[in-house]
Amino acid sequence: xxxxxxxxxxxxxxxxxxxxxxxxxxxxxxxxxxxxxxxxxxxxxxxxxxxxxxxxxxxxxxxxxxxxxxxxxxxxxxxxxxxxxxxxxxxxxxxxxxxxxxxxxxxxxxxxxxxxxxxxxxxxxxxxxxxxxxxxxxxxxxxxxxxxxxxxxxxxxxxxxxxxxxxxxxxxxxxxxxxxxxxxxxxxxxxxxxxxxxxxxxxx
Amino acid sequence: xxxxxxxxxxxxxxxxxxxxxxxxxxxxxxxxxxxxxxxxxxxxxxxxxxxxxxxxxxxxxxxxxxxxxxxxxxxxxxxxxxxxxxxxxxxxxxxxxxxx
Numbered sequence: 001x002x003x004x005x006x007x008x009x010x011x012x013x014x015x016x017x018x019x020x021x022x023x024x025x026x027x028x029x030x031x032x033x034x035x036x037x038x039x040x041x042x043x044x045x046x047x048x049x050x051x052x053x054x055x056x057x058x059x060x061x062x063x064x065x066x067x068x069x070x071x072x073x074x075x076x077x078x079x080x081x082x083x084x085x086x087x088x089x090x091x092x093x094x095x096x097x098x099x100x101x102x103x104x105x106x107x108x109x110x111x112x113x114x115x116x117x118x119x120x121x122x123x124x125x126x127x128x129x130x131x132x133x134x135x136x137x138x139x140x141x142x143x144x145x146x147x148x149x150x151x152x153x154x155x156x157x158x159x160x161x162x163x164x165x166x167x168x169x170x171x172x173x174x175x176x177x178x179x180x181x182x183x184x185x186x187x188x189x190x191x192x193x194x195x196x197x198x199x200x201x202x203x204x
Numbered sequence: 205x206x207x208x209x210x211x212x213x214x215x216x217x218x219x220x221x222x223x224x225x226x227x228x229x230x231x232x233x234x235x236x237x238x239x240x241x242x243x244x245x246x247x248x249x250x251x252x253x254x255x256x257x258x259x260x261x262x263x264x265x266x267x268x269x270x271x272x273x274x275x276x277x278x279x280x281x282x283x284x285x286x287x288x289x290x291x292x293x294x295x296x297x298x299x300x301x302x303x304x
Contacts, residue, residue: 025229
């Protein structure tokens with residue numbers, strides 16, 4: 001054996017260090033639970049404003065404000081976190097879905113072709129698609145259940161009465177935005193508290 | 205008996221190895237994040253990152269975000285190749301040590 005070769009224990013230490021640091025880097029997951037809650041609240045505000053204020057501006061104004069607020073909060077909270085491919089994939093899905101939904105809804109609203117049935121069907125289908133894509137990438141069954149709930153709400157909007165459509169939309173928002181968002185925040189908090197302290201790598 | 209591989213001394217340093225391993229899992233990372241993950245001091249971390257940069261294993265980008273300076277590090281293709289070769293050499297050496 002090469003007499004200058006490093007000792008076996010040192011080699012094992014290096015291999016362990018590589019494994020632990022790669023795992024540490026992967027553990028750096030962005031926190032998204034609060035975004036679901038924020039948008040759930042925004043949907044309720046827009047629904048309440050549109051129902052009682054009878055304003056055509058309720059949805060576009062609330063959605064733009066929620067989008068701006070999300071952007072500001074993400075730039076503050078995620079600034080120090082490293083960018084990962086998965087994080088960028090998630091952002092791409094949700095930003096793409098948000099812009100598509102906003103443009104379609106604005107266009108249908110301007111041409112007076114928007115009613116309770118098709119608006120709920122479009123929003124639910126888009127949210128179902130985004131949740132399904134995210135859940136498949138993250139391998140997260142709970143989020144896939146949210147996608148199924150959104151698809152169900154979209155299907156109900158096509159077949160049921162306006163009242164039932166409204167109720168199913170409110171229930172889907174509660175389950176897939178508020179409850180799922182809080183669940184996500186609790187899961188993220190548990191993940192953070194269960195992390196082991198960094199292993200010693202402070203010397204060259 | 206075949207010659208045993210030599211370990212790349214730039215990669216073999218404990219902190220440098222930790223930094224390359226961390227950077228292999230992310231697209232880019234800020235200096236402060238790397239400091240937090242490795243528990244290193246600013247001076248030591250800066251010196252080791254400079255060595256990796258000089259070897260062409262990491263690329264650095266300095267920019268201002270909301271008027272605050274931000275230094276971002278990214279692993280280069282040659283850095284990824286060096287880490288892969290290092291791991292292979294490590295496994296070969298460990299295998300030889302077990303066989304001996």
